Amino acid sequence: MALRNIRTIGDSVLNKPAREVKKVDKKLLTLIEDMLETMYAANGVGLAAPQVGILKRLVVIDVSEEGNDPIILINPEIIETDGEQVGDEGCLSVPGKVGVVKRPNYAKVKAYNENMEEFTIEGTELLARALCHEIDHLEGVLYVDKVIGELMDTESTEEVD
Ligand code: NI
DSSP: OOOOOOOOTTOGGGGSOOBOOOOOOHHHHHHHHHHHHHHHHTTOSEEEGGGGTOOBSEEEEOOSSSSOOOEEEEEEEEEEEESOEEEEEOOTTSTTEEEEEEEOSEEEEEEEOTTOOEEEEEEEHHHHHHHHHHHHHHTTOOGGGGEEEEEEEHHHHHHHO
């Protein structure tokens, strides 16, 4: 396993739509392992392949307390949403910043696992937010385009908290 370099805002790879994964080969499995390691090392709750420069429809998420319950989503697709939540959001590709974003409070996603078996996952609150945020990355969309009001420095919000 190896840490990958996280691309940051301004890098054009973050604004491009990612391509469908056709098959899971050794290279993709290595990418999944590296993305998990990179996400955990950066204390993130989610990472999409374009954030490490790979334009493939692949996302990893872990919103668990201990950070040992990863969700791997290949070719994910939001098939249902409900409700709304308005709250702070950040992104490993936009370091030091946070902004308020409105998201569905519930999301149901269809995806494929590492064996290319289809499954669905449902999430509310933080998981719903993470699912929407990461799948946006696959369309080349960053949360900064959805921020209500202004993008703030992480430090300034810490003072408010
Ligand atoms: Ni992000």
